[in-house]
Amino acid sequence: MRRATHLQLPSGGPRSNRSLRPLFDLSQRPSNHLQAGSRQLQPQSRSLHHHQLTSEVAAAAAAQIRAMSAMPASHGHSAACCNIPPIVSKGYKPKGSYEEIGGYKTYVTGPADATKAIVVVYDIFGYFDQTVQGADILAFSDDHQKYKVFMPDWFKGKPCPIEYYPPDTPEKQKALGEFFATFPPPKIAGYVPEYVDAVKAHSPSVSKLAMLGYCWGGKVVALTVKAPTNPFAAAAAAHPAMVDPADAEGLTVPFALLASKDEDVTAVKQFEEALKVPHHVETFADQIHGWMAARSDLTNDRVKEEYERGYKTLLEFFGKQL
Template identity: 90%
Template sequence: MSTMPASHGHSAACCNIPPIVSKGYQPKGSYEEVGGYKTYVTGPADATKAIVVIYDIFGYFDQTVQGADILAYGDDHHKYKVFMPDWFRGKPCPIEYYPPDTPEKQEALGKFFGEFPPPKIAGYVPDYVEGVKAHSPAVSKLALLGYCWGGKVVALTVKAPTNAFAAGASAHPAMVDPADAEGLTIPFALLASGDETPEDVKKFEENLKVPHHVETFADQIHGWMAARSDLENERVKAEYERGYKTLLEFFGKHRFKAEAISLHLLTSHDKPAMAHPNVFLWALDTRSLWPEASNTKDLPKYAQRALALLSPEEQAAVLKYYFVKDAKLSLASALLKRLAISRYTRVPFRSATAVRDARTKPVFLLPSGEEPLLFNVTHQHGVVVLFGAYKPPVGVAIGTDIVCPGERRDRDVKHIQTQGWPSFIGMHSEVLSPLEVSRMRGLPFPLHQPQKLLDYFYANWCLREAYVKMTGEALLAPWLHDLEMRYFAPPGEAPPEGADKSLEVWFKGEKLTDVDVKLDWALGNEYMISTVVRRGEKGERLDVPEPQSLDLEETLASAEALLEELGE
């Protein structure tokens, strides 16, 4: 097909590629009035985060509506409500104008863009945001996404003094202007097609001084994520899906702190995915929380909102701690356990109380005795981690541990410098296997790099502790010498034995094949977090996500929403 010159300030691709009409898609949301505009609204009713979508000039096409549904239900870690307003008030650009290959079509197209220029629509967005807040008071944070013409609206909106969005993104944007990237203060993503001018895209990225993701889907046409997406073409369908996954990963990382995304294309017979995954790994950093509380006795004043969500017994347990840092860890631990129990089992928030089993491990049991939610908690140096699995296969067991190398590195380095590395390892040999002791003593790293040696020790400790916690035992378990972690290394590093070696777990001289172990850096590589999963009786695995950093405000809002929804 011949490509005509761009006209009226929009991209040539936008002008010359006829839209692909998809048939048969059944929307998951509904059309409602929001802020004075007919709006396609989709997503969980209790979502506290929202994405406002600016469609392309063709309005509500099936592919665009389907994209909104994917944004709403495609992230297994977060609940998003999506709002797509009808800026054209029922009069989108007619398909017949494309391609604009006659003077009459060009004149009609020019009139359309003259009626709906991006700066004009961008000026309407702040009032629309107020409409979103009135429609969904629980929504506290917003992101903005635009396609084609809508991408230009996004670029203008997020640079305005009235900007209310914490992240922005544009897919196959029209009128890419590198100057639009200058001065941006929020994370921004740009997904270009092969039809955008590469030099403009490159300069746009170079001008971004904020966290960003810029990527070109080189074999896709302008519009592949919206009206022009031919979902009957397997390659287009795959890139359409990858584009939305990329957006969700970006919003998660830079907007809502998501770490791992599970995405599938919704078909007409699909039900929305669960608002939350079956497996979760949460981390809440308490170090900067409630800074006014210099003593534990100050928490009832400054952490009143969080304490109010706990039972009287849990509140008393928090306030018994002498050091406020320990009290904050106790508060966060109790809050996360109660939140997870209520969220997944749907029991009233006040009834979501963990109890101790025979090994003093926290568990939650229904009146029937069923344990629908497995969870394990760990904490160190101000950070609480909760690892959980809802209705896992029979036989699954889980454990987790967290280590903060920086908390103890200085004193450990001092010990090594004064008494030697073998002495340091020997000091811990009672809870390590003989093979681990021998391997660490023989690590091929010079003693003038004690930090390198210590990272191996911390990694081994974190892995072992998570395994022990998976069993429900304690570090005094009689079989500790029989547990061996072989070829362990700090996260992201290959063991000195070679890149072809990977972590193995051995017990009493036999390699375990029914245990899956992960070790990740978290919170800016300040902590190591390990997870251990014993597979189900039929060998079923769990898909363990990366550690997800939680925001206190969002955590409290989620807990309060559950309290209101499910009652006392």
């Protein structure tokens, strides 16, 4: 059943133990778009140690990734705010280009004179057609507000190889654990404020920013906007990994969470209950973890329908809150 919440709710519910939830449905492999190299920014000194992911937790990600389940379809709709073009199932041609910003190869799309921007954090697979198409949808599809969208290559050209999936051998599990240890969300979150400074220098017309993350990127978003150095006015996470109600406590900007059937139901509920800011929390109950990014099978009509609705929901949220 789909559940949407647009208004702030009263607090309640105990804090859950932190756990690393399944990250992807691995029954299909997405089509790769592009992997781009870049060099790393020097992070500012920040106190994120209490969030640090250990290699043991990273290994737990591999162990839990296969915990997927089937669920009947649940149909729904959102109010029209946008004019999303027909979704391209295969062979998508990007509308933007790749530029270097702040030392990172970055996919940039949207009008040059846009006054609002969205920084997108991809999933662990990096750049894919589905994710790039999503960035273009965000940039151009709102009838009332266009956005400049920036999607940096945090992995510096070395995303998680699809060959690691499924993690059904000790070698794959070890490799996956090493990947998470190399790119823990707290580490990446520490780079974001300086990257945003580079975005503002690149696009002086931008006066207000939002942040969006998919899967692994959803955790990066949660940590970034909770930190004292947060530069964003609104944020969202689509099928986020490692949902932790503690990340919702103390948030000061509007937040949207679009969950799939694979996120922990209790964690999502407790995250929502802990929010004290305007928010939208919704579960797309028949969609897999990753349906708005690299895992999206856009040749499936139902997936395509919910992919489009997910982006409409995000545009409605950002249009209202940004």
